[in-house]
Amino acid sequence: MSGQGARGGKTGGNSVHNVNTLLTYANPTIRMTRMRGSNPLRDEVERPAGRPRVQSLERAFAILDAIRSSDGTQNYADVALATGLNRTTAWRLVSDLRSLGLVSEGEDGGLRLGAQLLSFGETARRHISTSDAAHEVLLRLRDDIGETCHIAVTDGDAMFYVDKVESESSVRVVSFVGKRLDLHCTALGKSHLAWLPLSSRDSTIARIKLVKHTSHTITDRATLLQELELTKQRGWAIDDEENELGIRCIGAPILHKAVDSALAAVSVTAPVQRFSRENIHNLAGRLMRAASELSYL
Numbered sequence: 001m002s003g004q005g006a007r008g009g010k011t012g013g014n015s016v017h018n019v020n021t022l023l024t025y026a027n028p029t030i031r032m033t034r035m036r037g038s039n040p041l042r043d044e045v046e047r048p049a050g051r052p053r054v055q056s057l058e059r060a061f062a063i064l065d066a067i068r069s070s071d072g073t074q075n076y077a078d079v080a081l082a083t084g085l086n087r088t089t090a091w092r093l094v095s096d097l098r099s100l101g102l103v104s105e106g107e108d109g110g111l112r113l114g115a116q117l118l119s120f121g122e123t124a125r126r127h128i129s130t131s132d133a134a135h136e137v138l139l140r141l142r143d144d145i146g147e148t149c150h151i152a153v154t155d156g157d158a159m160f161y162v163d164k165v166e167s168e169s170s171v172r173v174v175s176f177v178g179k180r181l182d183l184h185c186t187a188l189g190k191s192h193l194a195w196l197p198l199s200s201r202d203s204t205i206a207r208i209k210l211v212k213h214t215s216h217t218i219t220d221r222a223t224l225l226q227e228l229e230l231t232k233q234r235g236w237a238i239d240d241e242e243n244e245l246g247i248r249c250i251g252a253p254i255l256h257k258a259v260d261s262a263l264a265a266v267s268v269t270a271p272v273q274r275f276s277r278e279n280i281h282n283l284a285g286r287l288m289r290a291a292s293e294l295s296y297l
Helices: 055-069 076-083 087-099 116-127 132-145 187-194 198-207 221-234 277-295
Strands: 031-033 044-046 103-105 111-113 148-154 159-165 237-240 247-256 261-271
Touching: 055 076, 055 087, 055 103, 055 111, 076 087, 087 103, 132 148, 132 159, 132 261, 132 277, 148 187, 159 187, 187 198, 187 221, 187 237, 187 247, 187 261, 198 221, 247 277, 261 277
Parallel strands: none
Antiparallel strands: 031 044, 103 111, 148 159, 148 261, 237 247, 247 261
16 A cells, blocks of 8 residues: 555555546536436436547547557557558558657657656546545445455446555555456446346447456356346356456446446455455445445435
């Protein structure tokens, strides 16, 4: 732990607390409809339908995502291969991104995300936050269970951490606010999927790629659907070394009570040595109580 957080408790410097909102960062065209005042966990998001996308922007974002996912060793040809672009197009777009400070090139020719993105990232961090009340619930959950706890929200076909309270153990999970999570192999993602309306759930599962991260990852859609049915029946989800070997996680939905759908999700994560299968049901009950408390904020 690196010290006291701004609102009390040790946070490891990874939480963002100064804006009382969870979801407004997603898109400048989003319209927020407030329910019960200005509670961020109850915002409904409406996106404009049928608006054409700008191809060059999509390609530029694909390049940034490919560079982000690499270890800084990708060159222009590698980026072209990773994005499916021809080399001329990739070179032109990377050059434009370099001129804007969004991409840099090392002496070895490897492409890396540019320093200008730090400014964007810090601004985004100020707008991706839980309320003080939600953070206090997360702190109490960490203190109760003793392991790292997260809150995450969805954006498109992924989830992103918006708050985190670290375990005080010297051996703990490495994560950060803003980290992207796949839906099919994480407890947070399954918590979201299991509480979607059936038509939305089925279309999402048909659309997303079931990437195999470990030997435990579910990559069969029928098996995933069965897992989601079980998840909803018991009220919590599990990532049993499906996203990362040696890490076990349980998650529960933060529900929009009016429509019984998940606005966000909360999780507890720990190394498998401290998170035995025998103890999961006991911990899940405590997690679900925290999720219920968050749902009523």
